[in-house]
Amino acid sequence: MELVLSLAIGVLAGSGVWLILRPRTFQVIMGLTLLSYAVNLFIFSMSRLGLTENKAPVLYEGAALDLLHYSDPMPQALVLTAIVIGFAMTALFLVVLLASRGMSGTDHVDGADGEGEAP
Numbered sequence: 001m002e003l004v005l006s007l008a009i010g011v012l013a014g015s016g017v018w019l020i021l022r023p024r025t026f027q028v029i030m031g032l033t034l035l036s037y038a039v040n041l042f043i044f045s046m047s048r049l050g051l052t053e054n055k056a057p058v059l060y061e062g063a064a065l066d067l068l069h070y071s072d073p074m075p076q077a078l079v080l081t082a083i084v085i086g087f088a089m090t091a092l093f094l095v096v097l098l099a100s101r102g103m104s105g106t107d108h109v110d111g112a113d114g115e116g117e118a119p
Contacts, residue, residue, distance in 0.1 A: 005045050012038035025100065025107045029093045036086045040079045047075030 012034050019031025101107045 002045075005041065009038050009041050009045070012041065023108050023110070025097045025109055028109060029090065029097060032093070033086065033090055036082065040082050040086075043075055043082070044079050 016031045016033075016035030016038060019027045019034060022028060022031070097107065106112070
């Protein structure tokens with residue numbers, strides 16, 4: 001399971017970085033989104049909640065009051081918050097993308113359609 005999760009994080013991060021380096025604005029936005037998914041999976045996998053089983057999410061009677069018997073809710077809360085913030089930032093980036101494309105007539109990051117051309 002750890003190998004599959006590690007490969008998924010690596011593929012998402014690699015694809016995200018590759019898309020961030022592309023010349024079109026939409027590809028950059030998709031790269032940022034994939035990179036944020038990779039970071040969210042990494043944060044979730046670093047907690048014991050991600051890869052362990054049979055641990056209670058909340059306190060219950062009869063169990064010891066240490067972290068060995070319970071899953072840590074903090075990584076789950078951090079990932080949930082990051083998903084909401086990432087969704088809002090993606091929506092903002094898309095609005096800026098559409099406004100920039102409407103004003104400049106191109107969706108290239110540097111504003112030029114071809115190699116070395118001025119906008």
